[in-house]
Amino acid sequence: MDSNGDISIVTDEGGRVIHAAGPGLVDIQINGYGGMSFNLPVEKITVESLRPAFEKMRRRGVVAILPTVCTDTVPNIIARIRHITRLAQQDELLNSMIAGFHIEGPMVSAEEGPRGAHEAKYLITPDDAPGFLDDLQAASDGMVRLFTLAPELPGAMEFIAAGAGGGVVMALGHLDADAETIDRAVVAGAKMCTHLGNGSHAMMPRLDNYVQRQLADDRLAASFIADGHHVPFPALKNFIRAKTPQRSVLVTDAVIAADMPVGYTYGIGRRTRRVDPDGAVRLPETPYLAGSALTLDMAVLNTAASCDVPFETAWAMASTQPAELIGLPRPERIEVDITEQGFVRI
Numbered sequence: 001m002d003s004n005g006d007i008s009i010v011t012d013e014g015g016r017v018i019h020a021a022g023p024g025l026v027d028i029q030i031n032g033y034g035g036m037s038f039n040l041p042v043e044k045i046t047v048e049s050l051r052p053a054f055e056k057m058r059r060r061g062v063v064a065i066l067p068t069v070c071t072d073t074v075p076n077i078i079a080r081i082r083h084i085t086r087l088a089q090q091d092e093l094l095n096s097m098i099a100g101f102h103i104e105g106p107m108v109s110a111e112e113g114p115r116g117a118h119e120a121k122y123l124i125t126p127d128d129a130p131g132f133l134d135d136l137q138a139a140s141d142g143m144v145r146l147f148t149l150a151p152e153l154p155g156a157m158e159f160i161a162a163g164a165g166g167g168v169v170m171a172l173g174h175l176d177a178d179a180e181t182i183d184r185a186v187v188a189g190a191k192m193c194t195h196l197g198n199g200s201h202a203m204m205p206r207l208d209n210y211v212q213r214q215l216a217d218d219r220l221a222a223s224f225i226a227d228g229h230h231v232p233f234p235a236l237k238n239f240i241r242a243k244t245p246q247r248s249v250l251v252t253d254a255v256i257a258a259d260m261p262v263g264y265t266y267g268i269g270r271r272t273r274r275v276d277p278d279g280a281v282r283l284p285e286t287p288y289l290a291g292s293a294l295t296l297d298m299a300v301l302n303t304a305a306s307c308d309v310p311f312e313t314a315w316a317m318a319s320t321q322p323a324e325l326i327g328l329p330r331p332e333r334i335e336v337d338i339t340e341q342g343f344v345r346i
Contacts, residue, residue, distance in 0.1 A: 006333075007312040017304075017311050017338050023319040024063030024331040025296045028146055028249065029102055029194065029223060031068045032256035033057060038067040042083040047091045054093050056259050060297045061343040063331050064099040064323070066146055068253075071105030071118040074129055082139035099328055100145035103136060104194065107149040107156070108174035113201035114150070116174055117290065126155035133163055144168055145326045148194040150175035151185035164189025169326050171223075172214065174199040179213050192221040192325065195253055197231040197239060215242040221325055223251040226302045227294040229280040233306035240307055249325060250299040250318040255291030257281045297336075297343035 007022035034053035069080050088094040105118045136144045148171040160170045173194030193214045222243045240248050257275045265274045273290040281291045303314040336343040
């Protein structure tokens with residue numbers, strides 16, 4: 001059970017969990033869902049476009065999210081944050097579920113691999129935008145709760161210290177940092193690793209690398225994308241063992257394709273993406289991942305089924321633990337039936 005012992009389950013004769021109740025799920029990294037994206041031009045982000053996706057998430061047991069706004073020009077990022085903040089003030093459902101914001105980039109590594117899908121032309125260093133955090137907090141009414149950056153960039157240590165001092169959870173991600181830099185970032189105030197194991201080189205030193213260093217640092221919590229594609233389940237099982245379930249949180253890092261049917265395609269030209277039969281989002285006719293279609297309830301079920309983690313512990317990794325990490329109150333209690341397709345909220 002979770003730390004307060006209030007996750008209850010019902011199993012069938014074979015021991016499969018078929019019903020559960022406990023604190024609602026909290027997704028601290030979500031870029032889009034159900035046909036909508038938080039990274040579209042602001043004129044395309046409306047209450048009417050967001051509500052259906054929020055309703056879908058809520059039916060699956062999600063009660064709070066951090067919309068994740070990714071690399072773009074600084075004015076565009078600030079405009080999106082301000083716009084989504086104002087939309088939330090106009091709608092009760094959005095207001096109840098948007099618990100703050102996660103900023104991922106534009107302060108990430110320019111290296112191929114660690115950069116991931118972040119567009120190189122928009123990348124900056126902390127030294128390039130000394131007032132960025134203040135502007136973000138002004139645009140969001142002080143609701144930026146999580147910020148992901150690469151600690152090796154010029155000015156990163158001062159930026160991490162300023163963010164941590166202001167109550168923002170500073171996270172390491174999309175990095176190419178050595179052991180000393182990671183240690184300095186933790187001393188400066190970094191508290192977690194974003195989607196550890198992803199946003200990294202395809203080939204790296206076998207044992208002495210930045211993934212292993214972050215896994216071994218007990219001062220850092222870590223988030224994981226438990227879809228079996230971003231991190232194969234045997235590796236994820238090892239990662240959770242190394243970090244411990246208590247320092248691990250589950251996220252979706254979902255894009256617009258989450259909770260959409262197989263074959264769903266979006267984008268134009270070279271930026272086209274498709275949901276394949278195995279549930280992965282890829283560039284069509286290639287093996288390359290292009291975001292996640294994971295839902296947070298399935299992350300719980302995948303972790304319990306494939307990573308030797310008790311169901312109640314996996315639930316806490318997607319509910320009370322992310323809430324506590326970013327300073328949220330205990331999530332409201334929910335009750336769900338559990339099927340092979342995920343949670344069905346009662």
